[in-house]
Amino acid sequence: MSNKSIFFKFRNRFDFSPHVYDIGRPLFSNRKLEDNFFLLKIYEIDESDYGLFYDFQLGFYLKTNGKEEVFFNHVCDIVLSRIRHFKRQDPFTSKYASGLEQARKLEAFLAFLKSVDRWHKVEPLESVIGEKDKLIDQLKGRVAELEAQLKQAREFDANEKIVITNGYIAAFMDLIEQLQGLSLGDKKLATSQGQSPWYKMIAKYFMHGDKPISIDTARNYFPARKNDKPSKYLNISEEDKLFKIVPKNK
Template sequence: MNHSYFKPRKRFSFQPHPYDLGTFIGLWHSHDDNHFLLKIYRIEEKEFADYYNYHLNYALENNLVNKEEFFRHVWQIVQIRIKHFEIQNPFSNNHGIHKESLKRLQQFEKYLKSIDIWDARPSYLVIEEKENIIQKQKEIIEELQTRLDELKVFEVSQKIRIEEGYVPTFIDLLKQIEKLELPSGRKLILSDHKIVYPRLIGKYFSDGGDDLSVETLRNYYVGKNGDVTSKGTEIKAEHKLFRIVPVSPNEK
């Protein structure tokens, strides 16, 4: 007896599961492929996985087939029907139905491709797909390499050395520079993001030759909650050794 891999609708059942195949008199096994495909035309694309797994579980529970064989069976059914619609007369009265059915099958075909862990599809399709993936990866690698080469321009072999223990003094000077105004009233330097300064210091400066942690430096650049300064690291009075003042016009 030729068993179908798909779960049939029980005879004279008027409240079947929506994924069961067949009519109220059951499923003709010789037409199970038609019934399986008819459901694909009617369900939403987001249901493809549930629909496929519903019938896969039926086949596995009844020891009809294993996962790979089930996949190959469904793949073949879909491919045969896609080819059928592709050769139909585009000027026939049923062209609109054929076109929509072909679109749905191609969507389902895309889903099948995404679950083919066995490379069970024809080898030329698998090879073509893998070549496309490799080509895309090469393009990504080339793009990343270009970006890396551009960033290398900003790399330094030796960081600027701040005298050991005087990083707070240096930060105090930077904070003073942040507050400087030009004769026009505009700021000399301006950044909307506090993290810029810790990253700048950490990348290009050292504490007596030792690297500086960006996370530690961020404690000097905390924001405000309203008018209240958030908790952070204050620069102590003994580290405020310099004062930057504007030059008087008379001194120029």
């Protein structure tokens, strides 16, 4: 085997300011042990750097070698092999504690590998398919639920809209405002916690002449607070107040 690294980028000899993701020692590195040096770097860097480290070494490999899948499989194999090595260690030896910490780092790196695994190397294809099938079943259930809600909502749709005579939308809005103020003794005839049911009803079921009434236009006739009307509020002039609703007994 050649002493030249096959998979990973080493730091140059006597280079005391290498790239942070280079592997190896400054004076001499046995490049036949490149897998070990790669794993040592995993132990040294923060878990948040795993993606950048992997991409850096992958970029080096792709410049002189073949496919990303080959690189991924090699990295995955050495990580899994070393995790198994640490898990088999005698728990009564002095190396066991440090081995557990290294195994934890490797398992974190393995979790990263799962996130970029397009070849189902880390998890069997059957497991991935099972998860996908489970997700599909959940989505099918959600779709059925939404379709039922849509069907129920469409039961209230009308085949046509009520037409307000062109030029008299303000007069109609005045009637709605009067309707909100009608009382039956100490109770209101029609109440709502906010104004949205009124203007949404008008936008959905009414037209002004041959044109639809946008929800924004309808909303501008119904300020949320009567005493604090917004700048876009459409005030109804006295000349548009053509009707007056009064109790029958008056």
